[in-house]
Amino acid sequence: MTTSASELSMITGASAIRALYLQVRARTMQIVAPLEIEDYVIQTAEFMSPPRWHIGHTSWFFETVLQAHRPGYKVYSEDYLFYFNSYYEGFGARIERTKRGTKSRPTVRETVAYRNHVDEQMLAFLDSLDEQHSAETVLSLVRLGLEHEMQHQELLVYDIKHLLCDEYDAPVQPQPAPASSVKVEGMAEIEGGLFWLGYGSKDQSPKTKVQSLSNYEFAFDNEKPAHQVFLQDYALDRALVSNGDFLEFIRDQGYQNFRWWFSEGWEVVNREKWLAPLYWELHDGEWMIRDFTGLHSAASKANEPVCHVSYYEASAFAKWAGKRLPTEAEWEKAATSEPNAVEPKAFPWGDDEVDSAKANLLESGLWSVAAVGSFPAGQSAYGCHQMIGDVWEWTTSDYVPYPGFKSEFDEYNDKWFVNQKVLRGGSFATPQGHIRSTYRNFFHAHERWMISGFRCAKDA
Numbered sequence: 001m002t003t004s005a006s007e008l009s010m011i012t013g014a015s016a017i018r019a020l021y022l023q024v025r026a027r028t029m030q031i032v033a034p035l036e037i038e039d040y041v042i043q044t045a046e047f048m049s050p051p052r053w054h055i056g057h058t059s060w061f062f063e064t065v066l067q068a069h070r071p072g073y074k075v076y077s078e079d080y081l082f083y084f085n086s087y088y089e090g091f092g093a094r095i096e097r098t099k100r101g102t103k104s105r106p107t108v109r110e111t112v113a114y115r116n117h118v119d120e121q122m123l124a125f126l127d128s129l130d131e132q133h134s135a136e137t138v139l140s141l142v143r144l145g146l147e148h149e150m151q152h153q154e155l156l157v158y159d160i161k162h163l164l165c166d167e168y169d170a171p172v173q174p175q176p177a178p179a180s181s182v183k184v185e186g187m188a189e190i191e192g193g194l195f196w197l198g199y200g201s202k203d204q205s206p207k208t209k210v211q212s213l214s215n216y217e218f219a220f221d222n223e224k225p226a227h228q229v230f231l232q233d234y235a236l237d238r239a240l241v242s243n244g245d246f247l248e249f250i251r252d253q254g255y256q257n258f259r260w261w262f263s264e265g266w267e268v269v270n271r272e273k274w275l276a277p278l279y280w281e282l283h284d285g286e287w288m289i290r291d292f293t294g295l296h297s298a299a300s301k302a303n304e305p306v307c308h309v310s311y312y313e314a315s316a317f318a319k320w321a322g323k324r325l326p327t328e329a330e331w332e333k334a335a336t337s338e339p340n341a342v343e344p345k346a347f348p349w350g351d352d353e354v355d356s357a358k359a360n361l362l363e364s365g366l367w368s369v370a371a372v373g374s375f376p377a378g379q380s381a382y383g384c385h386q387m388i389g390d391v392w393e394w395t396t397s398d399y400v401p402y403p404g405f406k407s408e409f410d411e412y413n414d415k416w417f418v419n420q421k422v423l424r425g426g427s428f429a430t431p432q433g434h435i436r437s438t439y440r441n442f443f444h445a446h447e448r449w450m451i452s453g454f455r456c457a458k459d460a
């Protein structure tokens with residue numbers, strides 16, 4: 001008996017997804033491994049979620065796949081469906097987001113048992129897929145579930161930082177010494193014109209060839225379809241804005257001067273009494289930054305990218321500096337294009353896959369930003385450094401659907417297309433296999449507990 005090409009590609013797909021499943025599920029548990037039992041259930045702010053909730057919620061997502069597609073699957077617990085649903089109206093009633101830390105049940109032990117149950121069921125389900133008619137649909141849902149879990153791994157890092165910060169026993173690797181003695185400064189001058197924005201498909205853009213890369217085998221619906229936009233000539237900072245740059249803004253009374261701020265931002269500055277980015281502390285007149293490794297003077301980290309700033313703070317700095325933030329199209333063009341080249345690259349450094357020599361992502365194990373200039377091998381053709389990794393970069397672009405957008409999963413991305421800003425490029429907490437140059441992250445303008453920084457742009 002012969003195996004048809006489509007059957008063969010489905011089997012390959014299933015075994016690749018199975019391997020990815022094991023890897024992603026294991027890493028979530030590695031992130032929470034240093035936690036004590038009490039750490040799992042606390043909610044330190046309305047915007048964060050207890051670690052116990054993340055490990056249950058990511059399992060709940062797969063349980064919805066089992067419910068819909070595995071014949072005869074029985075729900076593990078109706079109570080868990082209520083507690084671990086995040087925001088999906090379509091999946092029924094759920095606990096309010098702000099109340100996730102008000103319950104001690106299910107316990108951590110029960111949540112881990114639920115997780116193990118879902119894993120057993122999912123692996124058996126994946127192994128039986130060749131007998132199913134809906135294998136392709138299921139495999140793409142499982143891939144979505146794994147990308148979803150990688151998003152939650154990053155959220156876990158944010159939330160554990162908010163919960164414990166330097167009390168968390170992070171398995172920190174030594175920082176790479178910047179391999180380049182060249183200072184990264186100045187702005188790249190980039191020519192305008194028509195640009196293909198977004199994740200490409202065969203008929204829509206010249207981005208087809210990069211899709212053989214594993215990070216490009218998948219894209220969220222919000223990155224599609226690729227479409228042409230027109231850009232004016234512009235300039236973009238070659239380096240991320242650093243703590244040293246930001247200290248100058250603070251010392252110049254940036255947080256006390258309304259003229260740099262949007263009205264909404266100025267209200268937040270005054271209401272929340274912001275004087276510096278989140279995790280900055282004033283000790284005897286000196287600004288200090290607390291991170292996973294301890295408390296450090298901001299001056300000693302002057303050459304590291306500033307992080308934990310809101311869109312308001314990034315915009316205020318840019319105005320103070322006589323610049324502006326880039327649009328997401330300006331960011332993506334600087335990351336993927338070469339001067340006068342037609343064909344865009346998958347990543348700033350070209351079409352090679354992501355690795356720790358090119359970008360500071362979760363697998364690098366730094367648990368921190370790296371100094372500006374640490375990854376010369378990762379720079380773009382225009383000489384912009386650290387576009388992938390280190391910090392998510394704020395853009396001025398509103399998070400709205402691209403023209404021609406089609407939702408591929410209800411309530412996942414489509415219902416958030418209002419009142420949020422796009423961030424690009426991933427952070428030191430983003431898994432390597434999860435990032436693309438076309439990836440659109442999004443947060444509200446006031447949020448800053450995520451790993452967010454920026455670089456500035458200017459009109460030519």
Ligand SMILES: [Fe+2]
Binds near residue numbers: 057086148152
């Ligand atoms: Fe989620």
